[in-house]
Amino acid sequence: MSDRSIAPHIRRILYSRFIASSPYRVRIALALKGLEFEYVGVNLQQGEQYRPEFLALNPQGLVPALQDGDALLTQSLAIIEYLEERYPTPPLLPGGALDRARIRAMALVCACEIHPLNNLSVLNYLKGPLQLSAAAVDEWYRHWVSRGLAALESLVRPHYRDGQFCYGAQPTLADVVLVPQMNNARRFQCDLTPYPLLTAIDARCRALPAFAAAAPERQPDAPRA
């Protein structure tokens, strides 16, 4: 019995931006759990996140925000933990407390040590107030990507077996966060050859229907090809 059949009346709206990696995480989690949603694109490049009607939803002016019935949720990792508690099947945090801690630690490497340093507001600060050249901004971006992915590769290695994911035989929160980060790394031409496990896992994930449905180019607000 799916969760949708328990609560078919729940209206679920994701405020998203096709290319932003935090809403991409939430799209993957929703798709893995088979939860349908309405998609509302928020054009960050045009400042739509600062419009009063959006700030009324999320005073931080950030995507993602998720309306799940009466609940209005922000912060991608908090949203995914909520989905995990409300809709536990399939689990994104399987196993016991130690397994879950390892999966969360992997996710936090991307979420706390790469992504915050490379998001739009930081890049704007580097280009604006700090007047950095485009080359220096790219170098900054790649520095934090390479540092973080090297750490993540070393966290994944001890538990990894051929054909598996970051932590075991099914995708977990670690993979949900990894795939958008790898997409960002490719966009900024980061060298991914030092991370063969992450590269293999990323490709394996993207071949799955749930990850494919969440891909930036598949979203309604993506530019037409």
Next chain:
Amino acid sequence: MSDRSIAPHIRRILYSRFIASSPYRVRIALALKGLEFEYVGVNLQQGEQYRPEFLALNPQGLVPALQDGDALLTQSLAIIEYLEERYPTPPLLPGGALDRARIRAMALVCACEIHPLNNLSVLNYLKGPLQLSAAAVDEWYRHWVSRGLAALESLVRPHYRDGQFCYGAQPTLADVVLVPQMNNARRFQCDLTPYPLLTAIDARCRALPAFAAAAPERQPDAPRA
């Protein structure tokens, strides 16, 4: 019955640095749950986190790391979620899924939008490769603090009542993460007057024995007064 009485034989070691805010979070969580631990100071300023014996524990070369019996844990938020699952009383994530999502979202504002931008490795990159002046580094620091704390103040306000904490009448994960962030803000002379709720909550927390025991100046590796 306390968790200690269930498992009195567990050896618990926290690898920490007195002044660093991520291990400070874990010290508060351990103290709130009444969990004793041995303290091992890692001198980040002298590069002890890159010694082979520490990298064998945490290949990322970061504190905190927590040895909890046979389990070796990294990443402060993953450690605290683990402690919450293994030692649920008192809860740091009380209530239902929506309450927990709101508490986690508050914690993530500090953990993902302030702290990663202001940690030692980032400040070193600004001073080193980017050759920023001390004044420009301070301005960077305060920029992300003020932006993040303003967001957090606005998240806390709708739920706040006089005499309470970030989310309700008991300290939660949100307070565990807030207090070290406020300590950092004071160290860098950030103006805290725009955040009256956070300032009141921070003071209320620090008056509690668990928060006091976790304070930087109370740790074995803190400089003697």
